[in-house]
Each structure stands twice: as structure tokens, then as C-alpha cells.
Amino acid sequence: MAKSNEPIWWSLFSAGGVVAAFLIPLHIFLMGIAWPLGLVSLEFDKVQTLLANPLVRLYCFMLISLPLFHWAHRFRFILVHLGLKSINTLLAVLCYGAAIAGTVVAGVMLWA
Amino acid sequence: MKPYIRPMPRDWWLQRLPYLSFMAREVSSIFVAAYVVVFMVMLQRISQGPEAYQTFLDSLQSSLAILFHIVALAFALIHTLSWFSLTPKAMMLHIGEDRVPSGLILGSHYVAWIAISAFVAWMILKS
Amino acid sequence: MANNAPNGTIRLEIFRYSPDKGEEPKFQTYEVPFREDWVVLDAINYIKDELDGTLTYRWSCRMGVCGSCGMMVNGIPKLSCSAFLRDYYPNTIRVEPLANFPVTRDLVIQLDDFIGKLKSIQPWIIRKDGEKPVSEGEYLQSPAEHARFKDFSMCINCMLCYSACPVYGLETNFLGPAAIALAQRYNLDSRDQGRSQRQEEVASHEGIWQCTFVGECSAVCPKHVDPAAAIQQAKLSSTIDWFQEVLWPWGGKK
Numbered sequence: 001m002a003k004s005n006e007p008i009w010w011s012l013f014s015a016g017g018v019v020a021a022f023l024i025p026l027h028i029f030l031m032g033i034a035w036p037l038g039l040v041s042l043e044f045d046k047v048q049t050l051l052a053n054p055l056v057r058l059y060c061f062m063l064i065s066l067p068l069f070h071w072a073h074r075f076r077f078i079l080v081h082l083g084l085k086s087i088n089t090l091l092a093v094l095c096y097g098a099a100i101a102g103t104v105v106a107g108v109m110l111w112a
Numbered sequence: 113m114k115p116y117i118r119p120m121p122r123d124w125w126l127q128r129l130p131y132l133s134f135m136a137r138e139v140s141s142i143f144v145a146a147y148v149v150v151f152m153v154m155l156q157r158i159s160q161g162p163e164a165y166q167t168f169l170d171s172l173q174s175s176l177a178i179l180f181h182i183v184a185l186a187f188a189l190i191h192t193l194s195w196f197s198l199t200p201k202a203m204m205l206h207i208g209e210d211r212v213p214s215g216l217i218l219g220s221h222y223v224a225w226i227a228i229s230a231f232v233a234w235m236i237l238k239s
Numbered sequence: 240m241a242n243n244a245p246n247g248t249i250r251l252e253i254f255r256y257s258p259d260k261g262e263e264p265k266f267q268t269y270e271v272p273f274r275e276d277w278v279v280l281d282a283i284n285y286i287k288d289e290l291d292g293t294l295t296y297r298w299s300c301r302m303g304v305c306g307s308c309g310m311m312v313n314g315i316p317k318l319s320c321s322a323f324l325r326d327y328y329p330n331t332i333r334v335e336p337l338a339n340f341p342v343t344r345d346l347v348i349q350l351d352d353f354i355g356k357l358k359s360i361q362p363w364i365i366r367k368d369g370e371k372p373v374s375e376g377e378y379l380q381s382p383a384e385h386a387r388f389k390d391f392s393m394c395i396n397c398m399l400c401y402s403a404c405p406v407y408g409l410e411t412n413f414l415g416p417a418a419i420a421l422a423q424r425y426n427l428d429s430r431d432q433g434r435s436q437r438q439e440e441v442a443s444h445e446g447i448w449q450c451t452f453v454g455e456c457s458a459v460c461p462k463h464v465d466p467a468a469a470i471q472q473a474k475l476s477s478t479i480d481w482f483q484e485v486l487w488p489w490g491g492k493k
Contacts, residue, residue, distance in 0.1 A: 004442060004443060004444050004446075004448055005481075006444070006448035007474075007477060007478040007480075007481035007482070008481070010448070010474055010478055011478050011482075017191075017195050018195070020141075020144045020188070020191055020192075020195075021191055021192040021195040021196065021225070022192075022224070022225055022228050022229075023228070023229075023232065024144055024147060024148075024188045024191070024192075025185060025188045025189055025192055025229070026229040026232055026233060027147070027151065027232075028147050028181055028184050028185045028188055029181075029185055030233065030236060030237075031150075031151075031154070031172065031181075032147075032150075032172060032177065032178065032180070032181025032182075032184065032185070033178065033181050033182065033185065035169065035172060036172050036173045036177070036178050036181075040237055041237075042169065042236070044158070044162040044165050044166070047158060047165070048158065050235070050236070051155075051158065056235075060151075060155065063148070063151065064148050064151060064152055067141075067144050067145065067148050068145055068148055070141055070144065070145075071141040071142065071144060071145035071148075073141075074138045074141035074451075075141060075142065075145075077138065077451045078135070078138050078139065080409075081125070081135075081138075081405065081406075081409065081451070082122070083122050083409075085409060085410060102148070102149075102152070105152065106152060106155075109152065109155050109156060109159065110155070113258045113259065113343075114258055115258065115341035115342055115343055115349055116256045116258070116264055116341065116342040117341050117342075118338065118339075118342070120339070120405070120408040120409055124405055124408065125405070127314070128314065128315075130453075130454070130455050130458060131405060131453065131455070134451075134453045134454070134455075138451070198452060198454070198471075201457075201465065201467060201468035201471055202468070202471035202472060202474075202475060204468060204472055206383065206386060206387060208383050208386075209382050209383045209385075209386040210386070211386070
């Protein structure tokens with residue numbers, strides 16, 4: 001029936017949008033603003049203990065992979081909207097390909 | 113009798129405020145992805161040991177890094193607010209003949225956002 | 240109150256295009272009396288009657304129901320019968336034909352593309368085994384079932400949403416806001432069984448998947464149809480279809 005394979009990309013885009021909306025602002029604030037200003041501490045031992053927990057690793061994997069697919073989808077359409085409609089397929093391959101590569105790298109870093 | 117076709121100008125998104133804010137919303141994804149890359153670098157440094165991690169943390173204190181994170185946070189918030197505001201449209205829920213008011217869906221998203229952020233912050237910061 | 244500026248006038252810059260003269264389009268400025276209770280369409284009717292009979296445009300009901308007087312008013316698609324002069328006075332008002340459509344003459348656009356798209360989504364109730372004879376009575380529907388699609392059924396085909404949609408402006412193959420909202424109106428109707436037929440158009444590349452949720456279609460809609468919401472809901476249900484087909488292929492087509 002539905003010949004388009006867009007649903008797979010759209011569902012990853014949507015899941016990434018939800019993850020980014022709920023979680024990314026806090027992480028940017030804690031790591032990039034609160035820490036440099038001396039408001040919080042992020043000691044190595046604490047962070048390492050956290051990462052030893054398999055659920056935290058899974059959380060980090062989702063936090064990386066899904067927002068990358070979110071970016072890939074939006075970035076592809078930003079370029080289409082700026083007039084690159086003619087190379088839409090190439091853009092899709094490059095953008096989703098980058099998100100897949102990032103996902104693989106994250107998986108290797110967290111579990112290999 | 114040939115019709116006149118008006119081509120879409122390439123800078124169409126600069127010509128009206130709603131289009132510009134649409135573009136800002138879409139561009140927010142670039143900053144979200146850029147931060148995700150920084151997050152991946154952090155994981156990499158952690159796996160290399162305490163010294164590499166400390167060097168990474170020190171590099172976050174440069175004014176350029178702080179500026180990047182402030183801009184990234186601004187765009188991340190644009191994403192959060194716009195994502196929440198569009199969600200009631202994608203979820204049209206009815207109870208009987210009445211539509212669930214969009215304010216209720218929106219409000220529950222904000223409550224959940226605060227609760228989740230507080231929980232994650234507590235997990236990271238508890239000693 | 241109605242004539243509190245009896246001697247005032249207001250200027251309108253109107254897009255003029257004449258296909259038979261082979262000239263480029265130009266803007267022509269007219270000065271018309273300013274009246275507190277006049278809308279842009281009143282001013283244009285005044286021009287046609289008193290100043291320049293060659294000005295060409297479409298209109299009919301003057302009350303926001305027929306959907307034929309859509310124009311760009313200062314760059315925003317509006318029903319010209321609902322755009323009051325007093326909201327622009329004393330500035331000049333620029334009036335153009337609806338954006339994203341080919342211009343036939345002056346403020347008249349070609350709507351063949353839109354009409355074709357409306358037909359393509361089969362906007363009528365489809366029954367799998369054909370409609371039952373009138374003697375067997377009507378298909379009943381509860382108020383709650385009616386409420387599910389009521390908002391999407393208010394469309395007057397004024398095409399303001401297509402004019403506001405940059406995706407349609409960039410790619411006229413896009414099925415577009417009103418047609419998808421109308422498809423959704425029938426898909427959500429409890430009496431209808433034609434969703435899978437409409438999906439051929441709606442869930443295609445030229446259908447919902449081109450939309451990036453700019454949202455201006457809903458912002459300009461004079462009837463609060465909210466086509467952007469219809470498209471998002473169609474994306475969601477088409478995605479569920481897709482996963483069902485991939486993960487549960489033996490489940491059979493609906």
C-alpha cells in the first residue's frame with residue numbers, strides 16, 4: 001500500500017525530537033554552562049560509576065542516536081527548502097548515513 | 113494566453129516572520145547535533161581515563177566553549193518549546209464529543225519536562 | 240462611527256497582468272475613499288465600478304463563505320472580503336493574486352492543479368461493497384463520531400493554505416494542505432471505508448511526506464480547519480501502517 005519508506009525516517013526523527021526536547025537542554029546546561037561556572041561538580045569517579053550501569057549506557061546511546069536522526073531529517077529538508085530539491089536522494093543518503101555512522105560509533109564506544 | 117508564473121524566491125524564508133521562526137526551529141537541530149558530538153567526545157575522553165577527562169573538562173571553561181553552549185542551549189530551548197507547542201496538533205484526542213484541550217496536553221508536557229530534568233540532574237549530581 | 244474619516248482616502252497598489260499584451264506584470268496604484276466598514280474587496284469593487292473597469296478578480300458572497308476572493312494582502316493570503324481597510328489605514332495596501340499559483344490575469348489565478356488534487360483523494364464516502372439502497376435507510380453516526388472529523392469538514396476551498404505553504408511553492412507536485420485535510424476528514428468518518436484507496440495518494444512521496452510542518456496553512460485558514468494537524472495525524476497513522484506491514488506482514492491489508 002504505502003510505497004514510501006519515509007515512515008522509518010519520520011519515526012526516528014520524531015523519537016529524536018522527543019528525546020531532544022525533554023533531555024538535551026538539561027545536559028547542555030549542566031555540562032556546558034553550570035560546570036564552567038563552578039555551580040556543579042562532575043568528578044571522574046562519579047561519572048565512571050554512573051557509566052558502569054547498563055541502563056545509563058542505554059540512556060547515553062538513546063541520547064546520541066535518536067537526536068542524530070532528528071538532525072538528519074531536518075537538515076535534509078532545510079537543504080531541500082533552500083533549493084537543493086534536485087539532489088534530495090543524495091541528501092537523504094548523506095544525512096541519514098551520518099546519523100547511522102554516529103549511532104555505530106556510539107554503540108562501539110559504549111559497549112565494545 | 114500564457115499564465116504568468118511567479119518563481120519562489122530563494123530567500124523566501126526571510127520574507128515573513130513565521131517562515132523565519134520555522135527556519136530557526138529547523139536550524140535548532142544543527143545545534144542539538146553539535147552538542148551530541150561534544151557529548152560523544154566526552155564519553156571518549158572518559159574511556160581514556162581521568163587525565164583525558166580532566167583535559168576535556170578544562171577545555172569547557174574556555175570562553176569560546178561557554179559561548180557555544182549558551183547559543184546551543186538557546187536553540188535547544190527553541191526546539192523544546194516549539195516541539196511541545198506542535199504536539200497537541202499531532203495528538204488530536206477526543207473524550208466523547210469533546211476534544212481534549214490543547215492546553216492540557218501542552219501543560220502535561222511541561223510538567224513532565226520539569227520532572228524528567230530534575231530526575232536526570234539528581235542522578236548526575238548526587239554524590 | 241461608520242464614516243469617521245469622510246474625506247480620507249487610502250491607496251491600493253494592485254498587481255496587474257495582461258496575458259494578451261505580452262508585457263511583464265506591474266503594480267498600479269489607485270486611491271479610493273477610506274471607510275471604516277470597508278474591506279479590501281469593497282475597495283476593489285469601487286475601483287472596478289468607478290476608476291478602472293479592466294481590473295479582473297474573482298468574488299461572490301462577500302461574507303467569508305464562498306472562498307473565491309482569496310488574495311495576497313500585504314504579502315499574506317487572506318479572503319479580501321474579511322480584510323478591513325481600517326487595519327491598514329493610513330498605509331498603502333499591496334494586493335496581489337494568491338502566491339504559488341500561475342496568474343491568468345490581474346488577481347485571477349489558475350486553480351486546475353488544486354481541483355485535480357481535490358478529486359485525486361476521492362472526497363466522498365466510499366463503501367467496500369457499494370452503497371446500500373436508499374430504502375434500507377441511512378448510515379447512522381453518533382455525535383461523538385461526528386466530532387472526530389467535524390473541524391476538517393469546514394473547508395471552503397479558498398486555497399489560502401496553498402498560498403501560505405512554502406513546500407507547495409517550491410514543489411507543486413505536493414498534494415498540499417486542503418486536499419490532505421479533506422482526505423483525513425473522510426478517513427476519520429465512521430461511515431467511510433475508503434482509507435486504503437486514499438492512501439495511494441496521501442501516503443506517497445508527493446503526499447504527506449513532503450510536509451515539514453511550517454504550520455502557516457493553519458495560521459491563514461479562515462475556517463480554522465487546521466490542515467497542519469491533519470497532515471501530522473496522517474503521518475502518524477501512515478507510520479503505524481508501515482510498521483504493521485513490516486513487522487506483521489501476515490496481518491493482511493486493511
